[in-house]
Amino acid sequence: MNAHEHDASAGRHEHRHRHTHGHGHGDTDVDWAALADHLESNAEVHLPAHLQVADRLRTLLGPDRPVRRVLDIGSGPGVMACVFAEAFPDAEVLAVDGTPELLERTLTRADRLGLAGRVAVHHTLLPEDLNGATGIASDLGTADLVWSSKAVHHLGDQQGALDALVGVLRPGGMLAVAEGGLPMRFLPRDIGLGRPGLQARLDAAQEGWFQDMREGLPGSAPVVEDWPAMLGRAGLTDVRSFTALLDLPAPLDDAGRAFLHAQLSRLREKMDEALDAADVETLDVLVDPASEQGILRRPDAFLLSAVTVFTGVRASS
Ligand SMILES: C[S@@+](CC[C@H](N)C(=O)[O-])C[C@H]1O[C@@H](n2cnc3c(N)ncnc32)[C@H](O)[C@@H]1O
Structure with a gap:
């Protein structure tokens, strides 16, 4: 498979949600290219959980459903695409994303890991490239396996996106x-700094941002x-x-701390309207390298994170 499979359209779209739909939760535009480092360090820190996920999917698929082709939809920097290439040695993996810079990272990563011939990329801006109700652009x-992590929630019609993803599954595929x-x-x-309960308030602010982001999507x-019902x-x-746990x-x-530093810096930048002045001050101290x-x-910094995966199988005939 050509590693640049159909990349002629890369750069055709600059993929950003150009909507500011604020109810006090800041700008809901996401500049994915600017987030590339953060997405990659996030995925790398979560690697132990992602390895568990791949292992579990291999067990669920079982020996009777050989995996020859994997699609990763909204693949970001390609960390999981490479995990799949290693977990399913007979498969070719296609990383599909709307951000050319992230697809480039995917190819660089695959090359570095000796997976260059097995991981290809494809530039697609969803949902424009969804092909009606029957499936994704042909x-x-x-x-045999279609994977999508934290990408469907960036599409306006989540049910429509799932319907389309099912359209590219082979019979018996997952x-x-x-x-x-x-x-x-x-x-x-x-x-010991500011008012206790900062994380709960950060979560609430992010929920507000998330809702604004969803409402502003085309x-x-x-x-x-209810993901099982939607599937x-x-x-x-x-x-x-x-659910795979990262504990x-x-x-x-240092890698975990660097990731959290980037995460808190991003929250400080995008959530300051949704947080009170005292919490913003606490964030300023937390992100101060000195x-x-x-x-x-x-x-006392630790990292506890849960990756929940919903699966379903396309009937064999
Ligand atoms: C939150 S990131 C998730 C990346 C990766 N799957 C992960 O779990 O780390 C969302 C990804 O979806 C891609 N994306 C968002 N909206 C998209 C769209 N409309 N079409 C194609 N890709 C999109 C972004 O470029 C980004 O790489």
């Missing part, structure tokens, strides 16, 4: 979507986010879910 081909799950935890309730269609409505059988206790290593109380130095 040039994506079909797959759709696996990582959505929902739990908010990450990385600090105790009382950190073609935004409200749906009750069932998309026509899948044997619908299940499982990195204190004291956290402060003993900053996330890069404090001894």
Whole structure:
């Protein structure tokens, strides 16, 4: 497979949600290219959980359903696409995303890991490239495993997106979507700085941002986010879910701290309208690289994160 499979359209779209739909939760535009480093360090820190996920999917698929082709929809920097290439040695993996810079990272990563011939990329801006109700643009081909992590919630019509993903599944193939799950935890309730309960308030602010983001998406269609029910409505059988846990206790290593520093810096930037002045001040201390109380130095930082995956199978005939 050509590693640049159908990349002629890369750059055709600059993929950003150009909508500011604020109810006090800031700008809901997402500049994915600017987030590339953060997305990659997030995925790398979560690698132990992602390896568990791939292992679990391999077990669920079982020996009777050989995996020859995997699609990763909204693949970001390609960390999971490479995990799949290693977990399914007989498969070719196609990483599909709307951000050319992230597809480039995917190819660089695959090359570095010796997977260059097995991981290809495809530039697609969803939902424009969704091909009606029957499936995704036919040039994506079909797959035994279709994976999508934290991408469907960036599409206005989530049910329509799932319906389309089912359309590219081979009979007996599996759709696996990582959505929902739990908010990450990385600090105790009382950190001896500001008002206790900062993380709960950050979660609430992010929920508000998320709702504004969803309402501002093109073609935004409200749906009750009951993922098993949505997978069932998309026509899948044997619908299940499982959760992989990332449990990195204190004291956290440097990579974990660097990821949290980027995460908190981003929250400081985009959430300051939704937080009170005292919490913004606390965030300022947490992101200060020189402060003993900053996330890069404090001894109590940990990382507890849950990746929830919903799966379903396309009937064999
Ligand atoms: C939150 S990131 C998730 C990346 C990766 N799957 C992960 O779990 O780390 C969302 C990804 O979806 C892609 N994306 C968002 N909206 C898209 C759209 N309309 N069409 C194609 N890709 C899109 C972004 O470029 C980004 O890489």
